[in-house]
Amino acid sequence: MTGKQMPSPINLIPGEPAIPPLGIGTWSWGDRVFWGFGSTYTRSDLRAVFESSINAGIVLFDTAEVYGMGRSERFLGEFIRTATRQVIIATKYFPFPRRLKREQAVLAALHGSLRRLGLDQVDLYQVHWPSPFLSPEEAGRALAAAVEEGLTKAVGVSNYDTEQMLRTYEVLDRRGIALASNQVEYSLTHRQPEKSGLLDRCKELGVTLIAYSPIAQGILSGRYTAENPPPGRRKQKFSADFLTRLQPLLTTLKEIGEKHGGKSPAQVALNWTIAKGTLPIPGAKTASQADDNIEAVRWLLEESDVARLDEASLYL
Numbered sequence: 001m002t003g004k005q006m007p008s009p010i011n012l013i014p015g016e017p018a019i020p021p022l023g024i025g026t027w028s029w030g031d032r033v034f035w036g037f038g039s040t041y042t043r044s045d046l047r048a049v050f051e052s053s054i055n056a057g058i059v060l061f062d063t064a065e066v067y068g069m070g071r072s073e074r075f076l077g078e079f080i081r082t083a084t085r086q087v088i089i090a091t092k093y094f095p096f097p098r099r100l101k102r103e104q105a106v107l108a109a110l111h112g113s114l115r116r117l118g119l120d121q122v123d124l125y126q127v128h129w130p131s132p133f134l135s136p137e138e139a140g141r142a143l144a145a146a147v148e149e150g151l152t153k154a155v156g157v158s159n160y161d162t163e164q165m166l167r168t169y170e171v172l173d174r175r176g177i178a179l180a181s182n183q184v185e186y187s188l189t190h191r192q193p194e195k196s197g198l199l200d201r202c203k204e205l206g207v208t209l210i211a212y213s214p215i216a217q218g219i220l221s222g223r224y225t226a227e228n229p230p231p232g233r234r235k236q237k238f239s240a241d242f243l244t245r246l247q248p249l250l251t252t253l254k255e256i257g258e259k260h261g262g263k264s265p266a267q268v269a270l271n272w273t274i275a276k277g278t279l280p281i282p283g284a285k286t287a288s289q290a291d292d293n294i295e296a297v298r299w300l301l302e303e304s305d306v307a308r309l310d311e312a313s314l315y316l
Contacts, residue, residue, distance in 0.1 A: 012180060041286055059085065130164050187214045188220060
């Protein structure tokens with residue numbers, strides 16, 4: 001492996017062309033509570049993110065019915081209508097307790113997402129969280145029905161552990177449908193999918209691990225310290241003690257970035273998740289953030305770099 005190599009494309013949707021191993025997560029699109037939509041960035045910024053991404057060949061956009069209380073899906077639907085190339089849309093179902101009919105509720109929610117997106121079919125439909133209100137078997141049956149009714153090309157789960165994923169996988173497999181993905185938090189500061197064996201099991205089964213928060217909600221960008229914490233609710237999540245302990249890892253990210261021609265810490269962190277065989281979906285609120293993300297798929301870390309980062313992040 002050399003730094004001059006390019007990352008391999010990923011076959012996310014069965015039967016469809018492979019895509020670059022990078023997508024855009026749209027949690028922040030329209031979210032005022034956590035991300036501050038409308039104050040530091042606007043709809044026009046998000047359109048610029050969309051255009052910059054697809055112009056660079058990044059065509060996967062991951063959303064959910066709960067992002068921005070539906071605004072994320074509506075923004076995507078608006079942008080898709082004037083897109084200059086085909087995009088890949090993934091969205092998610094949230095198992096609210098009030099959705100008592102369970103399997104039927106999944107299909108009803110998907111119809112709602114399709115209306116907001118202005119589509120007849122999405123590329124990937126996922127269950128957002130495991131829940132006592134929707135067992136893995138019920139999720140598998142509902143997702144299978146969504147494929148069979150032509151409402152989605154492929155299906156996945158999100159935040160499922162290995163056992164939950166396998167239970168859903170088996171239900172789908174009995175109906176001749178692949179489990180395309182498991183979307184989980186994965187980054188240099190959150191390596192649980194490796195430690196639990198989930199990442200290896202995904203590879204064995206041909207399930208793409210979609211990595212959300214791959215730069216730890218911006219913490220791996222190198223912008224924040226104990227004296228300069230992130231704004232809003234992220235300040236509560238990432239303590240001053242954690243930000244202090246993070247500094248050696250950030251130093252390593254910067255050193256490796258310089259070695260590869262001045263790559264940013266965020267680009268190195270993203271490339272690490274790609275080198276691990278996952279498909280990261282960093283967020284982007286501005287075109288400059290999107291452009292920074294895109295640079296992560298134009299090169300590849302050396303094995304020695306990956307090992308250094310593994311060691312530097314081992315005890316966070």
